[in-house]
Amino acid sequence: MARGTTQSLPEASEWATTNxxxxxxxxxxxxxxxxxxxxxVATDLAKVNRVILTHAHSDIALIxxxxxxxxxxxxxxxxxxxTIAAAQLCGYTGERHVNLAACVEFIHxxxxxxxxxxxxxxxxxxxxxANALWGNKSSVLVGDFLFSRAFxxxxxxxxxxxxxxxxxxxxxxxxxxxxxLMVSHDLSITQAVYEQVIAAKTAELFxxxxxxxAVVSNQPQWRxxxxxxxxxxxxxxxxxxxxxxxRANETDIGKAIGDDFRDGKVTLPVIAAYxxxxxxxxTFWEKAFEHGTQVDEATLRQANAYIAKADAFNFSIHVAxxxxxxxxxxxxxxxxxxxxxxxxxxxxxAVERSY
Amino acid sequence: MARGTTQSLPEASEWATTNxxxxxxxxxxxxxxxxxxxxxVATDLAKVNRVILTHAHSDIALIxxxxxxxxxxxxxxxxxxxTIAAAQLCGYTGERHVNLAACVEFIHxxxxxxxxxxxxxxxxxxxxxANALWGNKSSVLVGDFLFSRAFxxxxxxxxxxxxxxxxxxxxxxxxxxxxxLMVSHDLSITQAVYEQVIAAKTAELFxxxxxxxAVVSNQPQWRxxxxxxxxxxxxxxxxxxxxxxxRANETDIGKAIGDDFRDGKVTLPVIAAYxxxxxxxxTFWEKAFEHGTQVDEATLRQANAYIAKADAFNFSIHVAxxxxxxxxxxxxxxxxxxxxxxxxxxxxxAVERSY
Numbered sequence: 207m208a209r210g211t212t213q214s215l216p217e218a219s220e221w222a223t224t225n226x227x228x229x230x231x232x233x234x235x236x237x238x239x240x241x242x243x244x245x246x247v248a249t250d251l252a253k254v255n256r257v258i259l260t261h262a263h264s265d266i267a268l269i270x271x272x273x274x275x276x277x278x279x280x281x282x283x284x285x286x287x288x289t290i291a292a293a294q295l296c297g298y299t300g301e302r303h304v305n306l307a308a309c310v311e312f313i314h315x316x317x318x319x320x321x322x323x324x325x326x327x328x329x330x331x332x333x334x335x336a337n338a339l340w341g342n343k344s345s346v347l348v349g350d351f352l353f354s355r356a357f358x359x360x361x362x363x364x365x366x367x368x369x370x371x372x373x374x375x376x377x378x379x380x381x382x383x384x385x386x387l388m389v390s391h392d393l394s395i396t397q398a399v400y401e402q403v404i405a406a407k408t409a410e411l412f413x414x415x416x417x418x419x420a421v422v423s424n425q426p427q428w429r430x431x432x433x434x435x436x437x438x439x440x441x442x443x444x445x446x447x448x449x450x451x452x453r454a455n456e457t458d459i460g461k462a463i464g465d466d467f468r469d470g471k472v473t474l475p476v477i478a479a480y481x482x483x484x485x486x487x488x489t490f491w492e493k494a495f496e497h498g499t500q501v502d503e504a505t506l507r508q509a510n511a512y513i514a515k516a517d518a519f520n521f522s523i524h525v526a527x528x529x530x531x532x533x534x535x536x537x538x539x540x541x542x543x544x545x546x547x548x549x550x551x552x553x554x555x556a557v558e559r560s561y
Numbered sequence: 562m563a564r565g566t567t568q569s570l571p572e573a574s575e576w577a578t579t580n581x582x583x584x585x586x587x588x589x590x591x592x593x594x595x596x597x598x599x600x601x602v603a604t605d606l607a608k609v610n611r612v613i614l615t616h617a618h619s620d621i622a623l624i625x626x627x628x629x630x631x632x633x634x635x636x637x638x639x640x641x642x643x644t645i646a647a648a649q650l651c652g653y654t655g656e657r658h659v660n661l662a663a664c665v666e667f668i669h670x671x672x673x674x675x676x677x678x679x680x681x682x683x684x685x686x687x688x689x690x691a692n693a694l695w696g697n698k699s700s701v702l703v704g705d706f707l708f709s710r711a712f713x714x715x716x717x718x719x720x721x722x723x724x725x726x727x728x729x730x731x732x733x734x735x736x737x738x739x740x741x742l743m744v745s746h747d748l749s750i751t752q753a754v755y756e757q758v759i760a761a762k763t764a765e766l767f768x769x770x771x772x773x774x775a776v777v778s779n780q781p782q783w784r785x786x787x788x789x790x791x792x793x794x795x796x797x798x799x800x801x802x803x804x805x806x807x808r809a810n811e812t813d814i815g816k817a818i819g820d821d822f823r824d825g826k827v828t829l830p831v832i833a834a835y836x837x838x839x840x841x842x843x844t845f846w847e848k849a850f851e852h853g854t855q856v857d858e859a860t861l862r863q864a865n866a867y868i869a870k871a872d873a874f875n876f877s878i879h880v881a882x883x884x885x886x887x888x889x890x891x892x893x894x895x896x897x898x899x900x901x902x903x904x905x906x907x908x909x910x911a912v913e914r915s916y
Contacts, residue, residue, distance in 0.1 A: 266736050268743045323701045346678045347738045354732035361724045369716045377709035381621050383702045388623045
């Protein structure tokens, strides 16, 4: 599905060279930001926020309390911004993209709420915010409510193409989350399996969000390129997110390292460090990822040291860079201009934010 | 929305008389069963089961393990049976109702899985089956997967009417579940609020399941009557289910009484007993429904005694009987024959099973 899924892990020196040859010379231009994209979508995004507020509303007070906390309060709105930008890039001048961008955000929020749900065994580690305040059941049911609202909005829009894209995305996301659960604590998974998981749980909704832009614009020839852009951008974002969990330095290690390691999520830095580790290092990882292990600060520090020794953080960033390059390349057939430039910048930023 | 939602609670003697006058003389005819309905839908239901098996399948082993346990193993399939029977009653001869009946069952199963999710505070009481075996997260995510599969099947069917009916049903069910969570432990709720909750969490999917029969048959004039039949049948079923939680006699009280009482769910028997209770009885109920109360066997026994004293079980059955009567009446404009007779019998059975 994506580059790098079948290749074996290269030596650090090897990919560092490759990366240096392919990547833009970062020092010679200003740092990439999301600012241009944010400016282009700002007006439409304000409309999206109004749709979200209206359609997240319910007669049931608890639903409003929880959605006010998690969805109405606003986040980065990255995924709906992609729907808007993609529609603009396709020259769309109507209003359908506003409601559909809200659908994308509802599905994303439902996923976050459901990802908050914890098992009894996780409780000792504390819980995420919405769950800590309202509990498992509320998180699940309000997630279901938002998910259903998304489908009601799609039905009102009336396009079976849209419904097909987002119902598939929902099924793929759920599969990806279950897959992640299945392989948690499993150090034997390969980079390919890791990429399958994040392609499903993260990149699929990025891909769908972008593809919608071509659908509302009635530009079917751009569905696949925009889908590819979204997929690769989502992969880059997730790989970087997972890498940042291990960016700790000696002074703030207890804070910065962490959540994934504690949760037993086997992400790319761990796969890389484990693959290159000595016998004693591999034993360390196996012990740390055993079910039920309580991770203390010394273990966190040691994990970080092994990640650094294997150059596994930088390896992850290199993989993310490849996905970002692919994202930019996917836009080749789309119209040049400020919108495309902003989307290219978003892909570069997805990786640069890790520096 | 339904009869009885605004009326004050009648004296037991009063409604007993009313009931005796309106109800068929039960001793003069054979007991109602679901057998006729089951026989009529058997062939189509076998097809539904094949669709369920095919579409619940996934590449992810954990999804298959869990769906094999909860959906493929089969249950009563009451809701999909209603879709099939309603389509037959409308004279439908096509195949669309098979996939749509599977959608209804997927949504029902997703709801069950999500209803299984427990908060930390519930764990001491033990958990429902799927959750106990696989945990909260699996229950949530596999529920999401089945829910998404339902929407994919609807998209493949291609009818926006169908999508509107089932996306609305999903939103209403989620709202109803949240509403139920909000009013749990709340003895001040009225019969009207109780009926609002069960109308949303239970009767809405019965109504939708039946309405689909008219949609696939292209008989729009029968959508509302079938919806009404489904709503009233669902209400009758849920009221009886809730009443049966208090059917315990002295010998098996610890087993038969229970789950709702332990969960702090304020159902109709409790509302009726609390409304008619003496000061000391009301104090008992208030104490028993306080958050965090551990219900022991003596408390269960006492609750049952007060339910019996207030004749609150029989009052609930009387309310259910009214809904069953309304269900039968709703079918007046539909074609007479064996299918309608079977659906009428199903409504009578919904109440008679409590005797």
